[in-house]
Amino acid sequence: MPKSSSNQIGTAWHEPLKRMRTGSGLFLFFYVLVHFTTHSLGLVSHEVLSTAGEVTGEFWGFLPITILLYSALAVHFITSLVGMAFRHTLQLSLREWIQAGLGLSIPFLMLVHVMGTRFASAKYGLEPSYSYVLVSTFITSPIYIGMNAAGLIAAWVHGCIGLYMWSRFKDWYHPWFEPVGLVLATLIPATALAGFLSAGRRVELLVQDPAFMEHYRAELNVPDPRTWTSLNADMDAARWGLIAAVLTVIILQILRRAARRRSKxxxxxxxxxxxxxxxxxxxxxxxxxxxxxxxxxxxxxxxxxxxxxxxxxxxxxxxxxxxxxxxxxxxxxxxxxxxxxxxxxxxxxxxxxxxxxxxxxxxxxxxxLSPWSNGREKTVTVMFVDLRDFTKMTETRLPFDVVYLINQFSKAMGEVVESQGGRIDKFLGDGFMALFGVDSDVKPAAQAALSSAGEMILQLRTLNQQLAGELDEPLRMGIGLHTGTVILGEMGYGSARGLTAIGDTVNVASRLEAATKSLSCILCISEDVITAAELDVPVSAQQEISVRGKRAKVSIFGINHPDELTIKETAAGPPERKLPDESDPGPPTPGQPNPA
Structure with a gap:
């Protein structure tokens, strides 16, 4: 077993505890939703409400469902208390205090209702119909009208807050859920309370009928009048149990605070x-x-x-x-x-x-917000691309022609960069800057940049063929590649804000692109790119140039196609690289005129 600190062990139970609390809370929210839906039918008639109450009573009274329901109730209450007891601070937001307060009030408000129905049925053999709930609430003990209503509202609001806090970070959550959810969260309890009160008024009339009361008592099945005294004693014991649980949380918080004061x-x-x-x-x-x-x-x-x-x-x-x-x-x-x-x-x-x-x-x-919102260092391969003598070539052309040519070039080259996993950082008139390795490691990023350079050279030939009738001479370009550490971050303001890179690596890549002119080549890459991509290069191809802003010279390689480089052999053997077609004379070697 790997070694873990005591801190890691001490927090390992937090995740399963949260899962248990969330799962039990979702199940209890479904119970409250069904309960409210049933109450709403009281707006139709007392008979419809009673029938619906019997159907849902049969469902929740099914032994496996009953066990699941009360297990969820116990788990949610206990995990909530444990979570509160082991919090390092009780400095909660207003929403958290409201949710915690409502959660603690629910057991006290709903104690009589729960123990007077499910508990009484399990222990004393009562048959609590929906009429029993209405009679005991509106006739026998009217004080519980407010308590039951308050308990249901507390459970509903507590559940809605929890459901919102849980769901809004899910991938499937949509902003329009909020207004719809707010309407439903208001409408459902309103109709439920209205149905509950309507049924209560109806039962006040029914109890005046001796036949109804005789049927009611027979259906209730109270074998011993002392049942009520014993049930009330059980309720008092349960109240003290709840109070003891809350006091235990308070005591644990006091003890934890005292222990923390003595810790390092x-x-x-x-x-x-x-x-x-x-x-x-x-x-x-x-x-x-x-x-x-x-x-x-x-x-x-x-x-x-x-x-x-x-x-x-x-x-x-x-x-x-x-x-x-x-x-x-x-x-x-x-x-x-x-x-x-x-x-x-x-x-x-x-x-x-x-x-x-x-x-x-x-x-x-x-x-x-993206992971780059605040900026961080990252090793990437930077590519600079520029069209050669494009200004001179287009000075006699109409603006429409100039824009058309730039867009055709940008589209062809941009598609190549993105197909290799690169990102276009910015377009610079008749050129652009691209980044490789924003979301990948150094080696595959460098190799992707080299593959992109090769594809771009081929794409330029294709583009020149397509535009042959419109150009006096073929389009030519220079590409500079350099691998190094940059500062990546979202920079700019307003709509112009976007992910970009700054640093010495960017400057060197720009200088290498400019060096393709003096080296009479299409592609100029630094030794850092060669190292990152794990390539072998003939020593004769290596040169050193001075770069403005750097004291030491930079080792560079001026070539016309990445296929002139070979990948170092590994134990698994060298990966295959596409070689130039021998029938194609290809681009010139360094030092010769560059017609491409």
Whole structure:
């Protein structure tokens, strides 16, 4: 078994606990939905409501369903209490306090209803029909009219909040669900309460009929009048049990706070914020909340939204790897290895982090942000392409002709770049810059760039053939390739904002493209590209040139087609490369005129 820190072991149960709470909550929400739908039928008639109540009663009374229902109720209540007991901080948002408060109130509000029906049936043999529920509520104990209604509303609102918080981060979630859901969330309980009150008024008239009451008592099947006294005692015991459970949570929170105060202190440094000294064991997000550091957390620290993500700049102790739930979220946003969710990251020692999203970020804006929004370093292969003497060639042409030629060239070359997994960074008049390796490793990126260069040379020949009747002389181009580290990020403003790369690597690639003129070749690549792609190159083809801004000369290779290079042999043998057609004279060698 791989070695894990105590912190990792201590948090391993969080994920199954959340799954159990979510699964049981969804099942209970379905129960409440069916309950409300049944109540709504009271607007039709008491008979329809009673019939529907008997049908749903048979369904929920089926032993496997009953076991599943009450297991879900127990699991949801217990996991919620455990989650609250082991929270490192009780600094919750208003929405979280509302949901927690409603969740704790539901057992107390619905205790009499639950124990007076399902529990009484299981222990005392009562046959609680829907008429029994209405009579006991509206006739025997009218105080429970408000309690039952409040309990159902609390369960509905609590469930709606939970359902929204769970579903809005799913791939299938659509923004139009929100207005539709809001209408349904208001309409369903409104019609249910109206049906419930309508049925109550109807039963107030029915109890005046001796025949109805005789049938009611016979159907209820109360064998011993002392049943009610015993049932009330059971209800009191259940209330004290609930109170004890809540007090246990409070006591555990007090004990955990005391234990944390005696634990080792660590320092969390925010790159663009303060230094916070906290006790080890909590998450970075909890540290932010405790210290009042603005930190985005749309999902409330449940590891679903990714808005709290941070980049680890420095760490005195290696961080424990992310668990399954966090890994799924990080993979979804294509986060690099040094990015973690602050709500799941529990530092073992001093750590320096950078918050990657503004504190007021919303779900919608967070979903539109890419992994490059805040920028990071990445090793890529940069390609610069430029048409030779295009300005001179088009100075006597109409604007329409110039635009047409540039668009034809850009389309043909752009399609090649994208087919090889590259990205067009920007178009520069009669040329463009492309990036290879934004979403891939260094070696395949360099090889893809070389393959693209070869395909582009072939595409230029095809384009020249297609435009032969419109051109006085063939289009010619130069390509520069360089592999190195760049800063990748979304830069710009407004609609002009987009992913781009900056740094010395970009400058060198641009200089290599310009060097194709003096070397009389189509393609100029650096030694770094050769190394990254693992190629063999004849030493005679290697040259050194000076690049503005760099003290040392750059080793480059001026060639006319990547097929002049060969891939180094490995144990599996060398991969095949497409060789030029021997019947095709191809482009000239370095130092000769370049007609292509």
């Amino acid at each position: 202190e660590i320092t969390i440094t925010y790159l663009d914020g303060p230094k916070v000294v906290v006790n080890k064991g909590g998450t970075v997000l909890e540290a932010s909340q405790s210290a009042g550091v603005p930190h985005a957390s749309v999902c409330g620290g449940r590891g679903r939204c990714s808005t709290c993500r941070v980049q680890i700049i420095e760490s005195a102790v290696p961080s424990t790897p992310p668990l399954e739930a966090e890994s799924r979220v990080l993979e979804r946003i294509r986060a690099p290895e040094d990015v973690r969710l602050a709500c799941q990251l529990r530092p073992e020692g001093d750590i320096k982090v950078q918050r990657l999203l503004p504190s007021d970020v919303t779900v919608k804006t967070a979903q539109t």
